[in-house]
Amino acid sequence: MSTIDDLPPLSRVIASHGLTARKSLGQNFLLDLNLTAKIARQAGDLRNMDVLEIGPGPGGLTRGLLAEGARHVLAIEKDSRCLPALEEISAAYPGRLTVMMGDALKVDPLEHLTPPIAIAANLPYNVGTELLVRWLTPKEWPPFWQTLTLMFQREVAERIVATPGSKAYGRLALLAQWRADARIMLSLPPEAFSPAPKVSSAVVHLTALPEPRFPADAKVLEAVVAAAFNQRRKMLRAALKGQHPDIEIILQKAGIAPTERAEQVSLEGFCALARALAEARE
Numbered sequence: 711m712s713t714i715d716d717l718p719p720l721s722r723v724i725a726s727h728g729l730t731a732r733k734s735l736g737q738n739f740l741l742d743l744n745l746t747a748k749i750a751r752q753a754g755d756l757r758n759m760d761v762l763e764i765g766p767g768p769g770g771l772t773r774g775l776l777a778e779g780a781r782h783v784l785a786i787e788k789d790s791r792c793l794p795a796l797e798e799i800s801a802a803y804p805g806r807l808t809v810m811m812g813d814a815l816k817v818d819p820l821e822h823l824t825p826p827i828a829i830a831a832n833l834p835y836n837v838g839t840e841l842l843v844r845w846l847t848p849k850e851w852p853p854f855w856q857t858l859t860l861m862f863q864r865e866v867a868e869r870i871v872a873t874p875g876s877k878a879y880g881r882l883a884l885l886a887q888w889r890a891d892a893r894i895m896l897s898l899p900p901e902a903f904s905p906a907p908k909v910s911s912a913v914v915h916l917t918a919l920p921e922p923r924f925p926a927d928a929k930v931l932e933a934v935v936a937a938a939f940n941q942r943r944k945m946l947r948a949a950l951k952g953q954h955p956d957i958e959i960i961l962q963k964a965g966i967a968p969t970e971r972a973e974q975v976s977l978e979g980f981c982a983l984a985r986a987l988a989e990a991r992e
C-alpha cells in the first residue's frame with residue numbers, strides 16, 4: 711500500500727512498466743515507501759532546497775524526497791525504461807520534478823539547479839564512489855552542494871566515516887572528512903531491496919563545511935594521501951619516496967615519524983604533511 715502519496719505502490723509501478731531489474735545498471739530497487747520517506751528525511755529539511763537525485767529508477771526515493779517537501783527535484787536516470795514511471799510522479803507533483811535521461815557521470819546538471827542544493831542517491835557501488843570523489847574534489851570550495859545523502863554498501867559507508875588505525879581508514883575517509891562532516895544515518899539489510907543484493911547497505915549523510923578542517927592545498931593533499939595508501943603496508947618514508955627526495959625530513963617537519971604507516975596518520979597529520987611538501991617544492 712502506498713503511504714506517502716496517491717500514486718500506485720512501487721511493485722505495481724515496476725510491473726506495469728516492465729522494469730525488470732538489470733544487473734548491468736546496478737538495479738536494486740527500494741519498494742517500501744515508508745523506508746524511502748525515512749531515507750529522504752535523513753537529508754534534513756528540504757523545503758527550501760533543490761535536490762539532485764541520481765538514479766531514480768522507478769522513483770521510490772524520488773517520491774520520498776517530494777513527499778518530504780523538496781522544493782524541486784532534478785532526477786538523472788540512465789535507463790530510459792524508467793521514464794514513464796517518473797513522468798507519472800512529475801504529473802502528481804506539478805512543477806517540482808524534472809527528469810533528465812543520461813549518464814550521471816557525463817551530464818552537467820548545474821544549469822537546472824538553484825542553490826541551496828542537496829544531493830540524494832541510491833546508486834550502484836562503482837558509480838556512487840566515483841561521483842562521491844568528484845563531489846568531494848571540486849575546483850572550488852565550498853562546493854555547489856550543501857549536503858549529500860547517499861546509499862552505499864555498508865563497507866563503503868564505513869570507509870567514508872573511518873578513523874585512523876582502522877582497516878577501513880584511507881583515501882575516502884580523508885577526502886570526506888577534510889571538508890565535510892560525515893555520518894552513517896541508517897543501516898539497511900539486503901532484503902530492503904528488490905532484488906536483494908548480497909551485502910548490507912547504509913545511508914551516509916555528508917554536510918559540506920564552509921572551509922577545510924585544516925589548511926592544505928587540495929591537489930597536494932590528494933596526491934600524498936593517494937600515494938601513502940597505495941602502499942599502505944609500507945612505512946611512509948618508502949611509500950612517499952616518489953613525492954620528494956627529502957621526504958624523511960619533510961615527514962619529520964610535519965610531526966610524522968618516517969617509520970609510521972599511512973593508516974596511523976590523522977587527517978591533521980596529512981594536512982601538515984601536504985603543507986610541508988608544498989613548502990619544500992617551492
Ligand code: SAM
Nearest residue numbers: 735738739740765766767787788789813814832
Ligand atoms: N533510486 C532507485 C531506488 O532507490 O529504488 C533506484 C536505485 S538502483 C540501486 C540504481 C539506479 O541508478 C537505477 O535506476 C539505474 O538505472 C541508475 N543508474 C545506474 N548507473 C547510472 C548512471 N551512470 N547515471 C544515472 N543513473 C544510473
